[in-house]
Amino acid sequence: MSNEILPPLEDLLATTRVVSLPLNTRFRGVETREALLFEGPHGWAEFSPFVEYDDTEAAAWLDAAIDFAWRPQPSARRTAIPVNATVPAVPADRVGEVLARFDGCRTAKVKVAERGQLLADDVARVRAVREAMGAEGRIRLDANGAWNLDEAEHAVHALAEFDLEYLEQPCGSIDELIELRRRIRYLGIPIAADESVRKAEDPVAVVTAGAADLVVVKVQPLGGVRRALRVVAKAGVPAVVSSALDTSVGLGMGVALAAALPELSYDCGLGTASLLAVDVTADPLVAGSGEVPVRRVTPDRELLVEHAADHERSTWWRDRLRRCHAVLAARVSRPAAPR
Structure with missing residues (x-):
């Protein structure tokens, strides 16, 4: 796990929004892109591993999202x-x-x-x-x-x-x-x-x-x-x-x-x-x-509502978030290997 912070699962779920966005053109075999968004102390982040990825691979995507929402990012060299x-x-x-x-x-x-x-x-x-x-x-x-x-x-x-x-x-x-x-x-x-x-x-x-x-x-x-x-x-x-x-x-x-x-x-x-x-x-x-x-993006509340995924897909993504959080938690609790 590259992120030094693992917030409680409840903190992630508290702001979680799942959206389903149609594409202009079929891409990677899909016509709709789904994504889970949540907000942390430093702003909004996205967790959107493709649906075919297993939890171990998808956990890295969650690690990235947590890092972006919970930690300040490296300084920008360009605008x-x-x-x-x-x-x-x-x-x-x-x-x-x-x-x-x-x-x-x-x-x-x-x-x-x-x-x-x-x-x-x-x-x-x-x-x-x-x-x-x-x-x-x-x-x-x-x-x-x-x-x-x-x-x-x-x-x-x-x-x-x-x-x-x-x-x-x-x-x-x-x-x-x-x-x-x-x-x-x-x-x-x-x-x-x-x-x-x-x-x-x-x-x-x-x-x-x-x-x-x-x-x-x-x-x-x-x-x-x-x-x-x-x-x-x-x-x-x-x-x-x-x-x-x-x-x-x-x-x-x-x-x-x-x-x-x-x-x-x-x-x-x-x-x-x-x-x-x-x-x-x-x-x-x-x-x-x-x-x-170069800027962070804050989603519009009305668009999050307008493009919200249906109940079944939202539940699927929240369950995936729970599983991937558990993967990260297991890595945090694992004792360090002896040097």
Whole structure:
């Protein structure tokens, strides 16, 4: 547990609100994003691990939320964060519609390797992004580890003509990433690790093994801003701060991380509020002139009511909160290992 404070469960439940927010476009196989929010002494925080994650993995997300709500955060080094547009696995003819939601963004992260689609669909989508953004736009691809080694190599050759900034998690395993990096080194396309960082017992093992050129870091799955900062420092490679399709409250947690990093060489994936059809605030953290401001977000009470999840889903999330709190409590009570 990275958080030094574990408030009583009753304190979390006292302000807990569960929301269900429709998306503008289907993303990660869902059309509605659910999230649990609560308020602590330092403001609101978000707990929103994806529903398929078990309690052990989800507990890190709760640790991050508690840290953000109960502790002051590291000092900000900047007042605004440059962000990328995020293009889901939409048909090529919808690319313009998606990009229009990301005001001033000159970088686009394009989802590829969607289940049920073909490489030809990816090529058409990326081509449409390049045509829309022009030669000066930056394009990065995210496969979420869905390709095997040979599929990834084939896809890279089919997509390299679009002048790619980097490939995010093209394969699932570190061994595959090492070999793919060796095979495509001559193309000069860096490989970024996401799942190999946030879902790993050792978040920097993928870099130590020589499998990645940069890391994608997300506050919730890494257990909070401070732990994410330590991961970046230990990795010793450039970092991209991204989100997990959060509400603006959760995006504020990612923004705090991006603001605290000593160096920020890449546009961050913190503009994803534009993928939501509604949010929990009338002043969401959406891109303006290609960046989002550094600030905490307080949800609007009326929007929390308007977008409240139904009783069944709210109960499900509160029960999940209880279980994950128990996981954290067990870690706190566990005696330290002898040195």
